[in-house]
Amino acid sequence: MKKNFLSIERLTQTFPDGAGGTLTVFENASFGIDKGEFVCILGHSGCGKSTIMNVLAGLSEPTSGVVKMDGVAVSGPSLDRGVVFQNYSLLPWLSALKNVTFGIKARYRNWSRDKVIEHATRYLAMVGLEGDVIHRKPSQLSGGMRQRVSIARAFANQPKLLLLDEPFGALDALTRGTIQEELLKVWSQTEQTVFMITHDIDEAILLADRILLMTNGPFARVAESVEITIPRPRVRTDIVTHPNYYAIRNHLVQFLGKRSKELAGQRSDGESQSPDPVRIDLTEPAPEPEPDLVRAQLKAVNS
Amino acid sequence: MQSLSLNKRAAILSVVLLAVFLGAWEISVTRQVIGEALTEYEILMGLGQQRAAVPPPSDVFIKAWEQLSDPFYDAGPNDKGIGIQLAYSIYRVLSGFGLAVLVALPLGFLIGMSPVAYKALNPFIQVLRPISPLAWMPLALFIIQDANASAVFVIFICSIWPMLLNTAFGVAGVRADWVNVARTHELGSLRTALTVILPAAAPTILTGMRISIGIAWLVIVAAEMLVGGTGIGYYVWNEWNNLDLTSVIFSILMIGVVGMLLDAFFAALQRAVTYAE
Numbered sequence: 001m002k003k004n005f006l007s008i009e010r011l012t013q014t015f016p017d018g019a020g021g022t023l024t025v026f027e028n029a030s031f032g033i034d035k036g037e038f039v040c041i042l043g044h045s046g047c048g049k050s051t052i053m054n055v056l057a058g059l060s061e062p063t064s065g066v067v068k069m070d071g072v073a074v075s076g077p078s079l080d081r082g083v084v085f086q087n088y089s090l091l092p093w094l095s096a097l098k099n100v101t102f103g104i105k106a107r108y109r110n111w112s113r114d115k116v117i118e119h120a121t122r123y124l125a126m127v128g129l130e131g132d133v134i135h136r137k138p139s140q141l142s143g144g145m146r147q148r149v150s151i152a153r154a155f156a157n158q159p160k161l162l163l164l165d166e167p168f169g170a171l172d173a174l175t176r177g178t179i180q181e182e183l184l185k186v187w188s189q190t191e192q193t194v195f196m197i198t199h200d201i202d203e204a205i206l207l208a209d210r211i212l213l214m215t216n217g218p219f220a221r222v223a224e225s226v227e228i229t230i231p232r233p234r235v236r237t238d239i240v241t242h243p244n245y246y247a248i249r250n251h252l253v254q255f256l257g258k259r260s261k262e263l264a265g266q267r268s269d270g271e272s273q274s275p276d277p278v279r280i281d282l283t284e285p286a287p288e289p290e291p292d293l294v295r296a297q298l299k300a301v302n303s
Numbered sequence: 304m305q306s307l308s309l310n311k312r313a314a315i316l317s318v319v320l321l322a323v324f325l326g327a328w329e330i331s332v333t334r335q336v337i338g339e340a341l342t343e344y345e346i347l348m349g350l351g352q353q354r355a356a357v358p359p360p361s362d363v364f365i366k367a368w369e370q371l372s373d374p375f376y377d378a379g380p381n382d383k384g385i386g387i388q389l390a391y392s393i394y395r396v397l398s399g400f401g402l403a404v405l406v407a408l409p410l411g412f413l414i415g416m417s418p419v420a421y422k423a424l425n426p427f428i429q430v431l432r433p434i435s436p437l438a439w440m441p442l443a444l445f446i447i448q449d450a451n452a453s454a455v456f457v458i459f460i461c462s463i464w465p466m467l468l469n470t471a472f473g474v475a476g477v478r479a480d481w482v483n484v485a486r487t488h489e490l491g492s493l494r495t496a497l498t499v500i501l502p503a504a505a506p507t508i509l510t511g512m513r514i515s516i517g518i519a520w521l522v523i524v525a526a527e528m529l530v531g532g533t534g535i536g537y538y539v540w541n542e543w544n545n546l547d548l549t550s551v552i553f554s555i556l557m558i559g560v561v562g563m564l565l566d567a568f569f570a571a572l573q574r575a576v577t578y579a580e
C-alpha cells in the first residue's frame with residue numbers, strides 16, 4: 001500500500017453503553033487520504049462519523065489505533081488540522097472579523113496587527129463577507145453568514161488538513177449552494193486536504209474526489225471508497241447531465257438504503273478493515289461485461 | 304395622558320409619590336412637635352431638654368445643602384465633611400473588594416475547571432459562606448490589631464463568596480465547543496483562560512461581583528459603627544450620639560445614593576461584557 005498523506009490505521013472506538021457493557025462504534029477501521037484530496041464521508045446518523053472526525057482532529061483519543069499525518073502519529077489537536085464544527089462554534093463575544101483574527105493570531109504569532117487584519121479580511125471576502133457585516137457579532141449574522149465566518153476562520157489558518165462536520169447541515173438549499181461553491185473556490189485556490197462529513201448525497205458528489213461510505217453501527221465499517229469520476233470544475237447544474245452522475249448517485253443511494261444495513265454489525269475478527277475501492281465510469285469503454293453481475297458498470301480497482 | 308410615553312408617565316408618578324410622601328412627613332412632624340408632650344421614653348432617657356424629634360424634610364434639605372456645598376471640610380476627628388466620610392467608606396469597600404477579586408477569580412477558575420478542587424473545597428465554602436461577616440470582626444481585630452485593616456478584612460470576607468461561586472459556576476459552564484476551538488488553535492492553558500474562558504464566563508462573574516459589591520456596601524456601615532473613627536457608618540452612629548437626626552437621615556440618604564451608584568457601575572460593566580449567543 002502506498003504512503004498516504006493521512007493514514008488511519010486500525011482505529012477502534014468503544015464507549016461504555018450505559019448498561020455496564022461496551023458499545024463498539026467501529027473496529028480496526030483503516031483508510032487513507034491523499035494530499036490535496038477532497039473526501040466526503042456518508043453514513044447513517046449515529047454510525048460514528050463525528051467520532052472519527054474528533055479523533056482526526058485530535059480532540060478525542062481513540063480506544064486503539066493510530067492516525068498518522070505525513071507519517072507522524074497525531075496526538076492532541078494541532079493548528080495543522082483546522083476544524084469547522086457542526087454548530088459553527090464561533091465565539092459569540094467577538095465580531096466576525098475578530099473570530100477570524102483569533103485563529104490567525106494563534107497561528108502566526110509574530111504577524112503585525114495590520115497584517116493579521118488584512119489576512120482575515122481577505123479570507124472573509126473569499127467567502128463573500130465584506131463591508132459592515134464583518135464587524136457584527138455572530139448573533140447578528142444569519143446562519144449562513146456564521147457558517148461562512150467559521151469556514152473563513154479555518155481556511156485563513158491554512159491548515160494542512162481541513163475537517164468539516166456537516167458544515168451545511170442547518171442551511172437552506174440556496175445558501176447551501178452558494179457556500180458550497182465558495183468552499184470549492186477556496187479549496188481549489190489553496191490545495192488543502194479536506195475531510196468532510198455530510199448527509200447530502202448530491203453535495204458529496206459535487207464536492208468530493210472520493211466518497212467514503214459507512215455501514216450502520218455498532219461495529220460500523222468504512223465499507224467502500226467511491227471515486228467521483230466527474231471532471232472539475234464542477235457546476236451544480238452541469239454535473240447532473242454528466243453520464244456518470246446518476247450511476248454514482250444510484251450506487252450511493254443503494255448503499256445507504258440497503259447495503260449499509262446488510263453489512264452492519266460485522267465484527268472485524270482482528271482484521272484490519274479497509275474500504276473497497278469502487279470506480280464507476282460510463283465514459284470509459286466498459287470492460288468485458290459480466291452478465292451475472294448486477295452492477296455491471298462498476299469496476300472495482302484494488303490498489 | 305395616553306399620548307405621553309411610558310417613561311414620562313412613570314416619572315410623573317414618581318414625582319407625585321415623592322411629593323405626597325414628603326408632604327405627609329412634613330405635616331405629621333410639625334404637628335407632633337407642636338402638639339405632643341414628652342413621651343415616656345424621652346423622660347426616661349432624659350432627653351426632654353434637648354428635644355430630639357424627627358426633623359421635617361425641609362430641615363433635611365437645608366442640611367443636605369449645607370453639607371453638599373462643602374463636602375470635604377475637615378475640622379478634627381469628630382467633624383469631617385460627608386464627602387470625606389463617604390470617601391473613607393468607599394476606599395475600604397474597594398480595598399476589601401479588590402482583594403476579594405484577586406483571590407476569588409483564580410480560585411473560582413480552579414474550582415470551575417477541576418472537579419477535584421471543587422469537591423475538595425466545597426465543604427469549606429459551604430461552612431464559611433453563611434457566617435455573618437461581622438462575626439469575624441473580633442477575631443480580625445485581635446489578629447490584625449488594626450481597626451481600619453479589620454474593616455477591610457470584613458469587606459473582603461463578605462464579598463468573596465458570591466464572586467467565588469459565580470466564577471466557578473461560570474467557568475464550569477463554558478461550552479465545550481468554545482474550549483475545543485481554543486484546543487484546535489493550540490492555545491496554552493493561560494491563553495485559553497484569558498481569551499476564551501474569561502470572556503465566556505464574564506457575564507456570570509460580573510453578576511457575582513455586583514452581588515458582592517452590594518453586600519460589601521451593606522456591611523461597611525455596620526463594620527464602621529463597630530470600629531469607629533471614620534467612614535459613613537461611624538458618621539451615622541456619631542450623629543445619633545449627638546442626637547442630630549437631621550444628619551442621620553441625610554447620611555442614610557447618601558448611603559442609598561452611593562450604593563445605587565456602585566451598583567449602576569457594575570451593571571454597566573455587566574452590560575459591556577454580556578454577549579448574545
Ligand SMILES: Nc1ncnc2c1ncn2[C@@H]1O[C@H](COP(=O)(O)OP(=O)(O)OP(=O)(O)O)[C@@H](O)[C@H]1O
Nearest residue numbers: 015016025043044045046047048049050051052217
Ligand atoms: N461520549 C460518548 N459516550 C458514549 N457513546 C458515545 C459518545 N460519543 C458518541 N457515542 C456513540 O457513538 C455512536 C456514534 O456517534 P457519532 O456522534 O460519531 O455519530 P455520527 O455518525 O456523527 O451521527 P450523526 O450523523 O447523527 O452526527 C453513537 O451511537 C453514539 O451514541
Ligand SMILES: [Mg+2]
Nearest residue numbers: 049050051165
Ligand atoms: Mg455527527
